Amino acid sequence: ESLNQGQQAQYCAEKLTHAYYRFTQCKSHQKKSINPKISFHLEKGVPSTSVKQALATGVAVGKGMNVARELGNLPGNICTPTYLANEAKKLARSHKTLTAKILSEKQMADLGMGSLLSVSAGSKEPAQLIIMEYKGAAKSQRPHVLVGKGITFDTGGISLKPGGGMDEMKFDMCGAASVFGTMNTIVDLAPKINVVAIVAAAIQYSLTFTGLAGLEAGLASLVVQLEVPFLVLLGALVLKENPGLQKWAGIII
Secondary structure (H helix, E strand, O other), rough: OOOOOOHHHHHHHHHHHOOOOOOOOOOOOOOOOOOOOOOOOOOOOOOOHHHHHHHHHHHHHHHHHHHHHHHHOOOOOOOOOOHHHHHHHHHHOOOEEEEEEEEHHHHHHOOOOHHHHHOOOOOOOOOEEEEEEEEOOOOOOEEEEEEEEEEEEEHHHOOOOOHHHHHHHHHHHHHHHHHHHHHHHHHHHHOEEEEEEEEEEEEEOOOOOOOOOOOOEOOOOOOOOEEOOOOOHHHHHHHHOHHHHHHHHOOOO
């Protein structure tokens, strides 16, 4: 089925924005960013307003994808749970429709969130529970909910993964990266909906006496004891803290 001009414009804007992304933050010699000027020629009778809106939508989607890619590409010693929390605060400061709240480890401990805290116990970097709320509709309207796993580096893979693939454990936070990318797109598009985004962020460092190791147990806020047979189950631990989310969560990554 062929696309109309508005759909074509959105598709092109999204793909071009995606294609021009370059990961340069960790490079000593950074090339100048590419800012091309592109013209779209419309067929006679096609309203330019609708095409401009389609282009803006495509750019917003592409930018959100690039935010997710940037966070995923960053190494674990830069993209820490604290880094993600600061990114959420930065996004909220630049958009009045978005708020960001960060729960500290003390606050999580007071709530009995032992499951998440057991993941970060071996790291000097504290866990962060990041809550972003986009308010684009009336308070009475139920929100869409996004929940992202943010294990910014996972040494737990040593129990199963070969050494050659351990560097890729930085991608264990790509669920959280997808949520950040989505929220960036949402604030740009300003849809008339409410959205709650929750990211459970932690570094799992098992190579200490305080770190979580295999065949250990943790206590989650739903007041059950959980046995952890393999450390690759960390995503289940950080998302296990609030089973009530399952009633209204739209996406759990």
